[in-house]
Amino acid sequence: MGFVSYFVVALVALVLDAEAMDEECAVQSWIWLYVLLVLIIPTTIGFIIGLLQAALQMVFRDESSLRMVVMFLSVPAPLLMVTLGVIGLALWGGMADECFDMYWENYAMLVVVFFIQVCLMCVSALFGILALCAMGIGLINSATKHAGAYINIGGSGAEADNDANIHKSV
Numbered sequence: 417m418g419f420v421s422y423f424v425v426a427l428v429a430l431v432l433d434a435e436a437m438d439e440e441c442a443v444q445s446w447i448w449l450y451v452l453l454v455l456i457i458p459t460t461i462g463f464i465i466g467l468l469q470a471a472l473q474m475v476f477r478d479e480s481s482l483r484m485v486v487m488f489l490s491v492p493a494p495l496l497m498v499t500l501g502v503i504g505l506a507l508w509g510g511m512a513d514e515c516f517d518m519y520w521e522n523y524a525m526l527v528v529v530f531f532i533q534v535c536l537m538c539v540s541a542l543f544g545i546l547a548l549c550a551m552g553i554g555l556i557n558s559a560t561k562h563a564g565a566y567i568n569i570g571g572s573g574a575e576a577d578n579d580a581n582i583h584k585s586v
Contacts, residue, residue: 426455426529440514441515447530450507454533460491465489487551494544494551501541504534555563555566 429451436448469489476482508531519527 422532423459425525426451426533429525430455433523436519436523436526437516439522441512441518441534445511445515445517445519446458446507447511447526450504451526451533452528454504454537458493458500461492465493487554491548491551494547497537497544498541498548501534501544502539504537506529508534576582 430448435446442448469486472485472489473482476485516527525579
């Protein structure tokens, strides 16, 4: 229910404050465009990735192949959250005081939605960084999981035979 309320308020702010795009400060701050992008892109990406995962679960019956595909489909969302969080902080930090005052006097609802979105995207970016690190660790772990199962072809004589037998049994 909270997401629907947030979504409606953001849409109302975008419609009511559409003139904010034509202000002189708009070239510097891009508040209206940021609110639009944060509202539409994560929702759309989540919907598309959900559809792809459902379709791929019907196609792939092999558990390991499905796990690998789902892992790669999980990468865009955290990357997007980190990117939007950084862009939001850059827009917020780069806004001049005169520009902020003008927006606050004329488009207060848009400014409030912008601040809420930047805060949400920063929290999402933090979790996105943690998720990307966990995915990286999982990828490295799965790539090195069977490293000991390879046969040692170096060496000679009985030592090489013992190493080969040890690695085959692992």
